[in-house]
Amino acid sequence: MRKLIKVTVTLISVLLLSNCSSAVKESPALKLYVFDCGEITVKDISLFSPGVDIGKSKTLANACYLIMHPKGNLLWETGLSDRLVTMKKGKKIADGMFHLQVNHTLSSQLNNLGLQAKDIDYVALSHLHFDHTGNTNLFVNAKVLIQQQELDLAFTKEGEKLYFDASTYNEIDKSNFIGLDGKKDIFNDGSVVIYPAGGHTPGHQTLLVNLAGTGSVMLSGDLFHFTKNRLHKRIPALNFNKADSLSSIDNIEQTLIDVDAKLWIQHDLETFKSMKLSPEYYQ
Numbered sequence: 705m706r707k708l709i710k711v712t713v714t715l716i717s718v719l720l721l722s723n724c725s726s727a728v729k730e731s732p733a734l735k736l737y738v739f740d741c742g743e744i745t746v747k748d749i750s751l752f753s754p755g756v757d758i759g760k761s762k763t764l765a766n767a768c769y770l771i772m773h774p775k776g777n778l779l780w781e782t783g784l785s786d787r788l789v790t791m792k793k794g795k796k797i798a799d800g801m802f803h804l805q806v807n808h809t810l811s812s813q814l815n816n817l818g819l820q821a822k823d824i825d826y827v828a829l830s831h832l833h834f835d836h837t838g839n840t841n842l843f844v845n846a847k848v849l850i851q852q853q854e855l856d857l858a859f860t861k862e863g864e865k866l867y868f869d870a871s872t873y874n875e876i877d878k879s880n881f882i883g884l885d886g887k888k889d890i891f892n893d894g895s896v897v898i899y900p901a902g903g904h905t906p907g908h909q910t911l912l913v914n915l916a917g918t919g920s921v922m923l924s925g926d927l928f929h930f931t932k933n934r935l936h937k938r939i940p941a942l943n944f945n946k947a948d949s950l951s952s953i954d955n956i957e958q959t960l961i962d963v964d965a966k967l968w969i970q971h972d973l974e975t976f977k978s979m980k981l982s983p984e985y986y987q
């Protein structure tokens with residue numbers, strides 16, 4: 705009789721345990737999608753690497769990223785404006801220094817995943833340059849997460865001088881902007897964490913995403929624009945503050961070692977071409 709009870713108890717615990725493990729497997733895991741949010745050809749790339757490659761042209765990728773978390777959908781960057789898609793030959797700005805091209809709208813890439821702009825709960829922007837904020841006005845339901853220093857300048861003349869383009873985010877209700885004070889663990893579980901990295905602009909920031917299979921990935925914002933600049937620690941002439949840029953680079957490089965993360969340089973065309981694009985994803 706005792707033996708029978710023991711066997712029954714063991715069976716019940718095995719059943720309970722297997723139930724538990726299947727529940728864990730079924731819970732939605734963190735997913736990261738990479739979107740093509742345009743391309744920028746720079747006429748003279750020495751603008752980004754002073755004294756080096758003078759007069760040489762270089763094309764930069766412009767990526768956006770969707771992070772699906774059980775507690776909400778977060779978009780990191782909103783890219784070049786979707787309106788550019790109608791310009792088949794692209795658009796030249798700043799006396800031809802930059803040529804902008806959009807081949808796929810951000811909206812259509814979200815739609816392909818069954819999502820609308822209203823389904824985005826958070827938009828986090830590395831900074832307020834136009835190539836990172838182009839479609840922000842679409843996301844009227846989202847909380848917009850930027851550093852407080854960046855928010856303080858968002859609608860000012862001073863911000864305009866720093867190449868902030870308020871026309872790309874001025875339709876968002878002011879109460880939806882959240883000014884962050886440094887590091888921010890967005891979902892309070894350590895999976896998606898903003899790191900301050902000022903210098904390129906006053907409140908520039910990067911994003912760490914801890915993926916179960918892929919490992920930890922840091923999305924660079926404009927900490928670097930391409931790999932060679934990372935190797936030689938070159939600071940673009942247009943950066944707001946060179947000393948801050950250099951100390952942010954040191955801080956983020958140290959963080960990458962501490963948390964064992966890879967850095968994805970968002971504008972680096974070679975990196976972008978090696979990525980799985982949405983609807984494929986990283987997990």
Ligand SMILES: [Zn+2]
Pocket residue numbers: 831833904926
């Ligand atoms: Zn920038």
